[in-house]
Amino acid sequence: MESQWLVVAADLLLILHAMLVAFVILGLVTTLAGYFFGWRWVHNFWFRVSHLIVIAIVVLQSWLGVLCPLTAWEMALRAKAGESGYEGSFIQYWLQSILYYSAPDWVFILVYTVFGALVLAAWFLVRPSRHRG
Secondary structure: OHHHHHHHHHHHHHHHHHHHHHHHHHHHHHHHHHHHHOOHHHHEHHHHHHHHHHHHHHHHHHHHOOOOHHHHHHHHHHHHOOOOOOOOOHHHHHHHHHHOOOOOHHHHHHHHHHHHHHHHHHHHHOOOEOOOO
């Protein structure tokens, strides 16, 4: 019974991980779209700071060769539940195939760095504002 809860916890971490990935990608897309369409909310300071912080952490981890803590925690939970690899639930299977694909480390470092640079450039192109409205 405990192993079922561990698998559920691991699946929830995988979902959280996918949501953070979506936040990083869609955050940049909506910021740039908002610039062109005049959406005021894309200037929200806290949205922009949190977006910049998340991608900065990803870039820093890739430069340092550090495994994402969410990935490490998820893998530890799955191992404790007695699972091998990613052969578990439906959610787990599909999110894993989207998030974890095989490529040399330098590819990820380059992609994360370029994407982080785009987010930083968007910070200056679409200036955040602490004002409401």
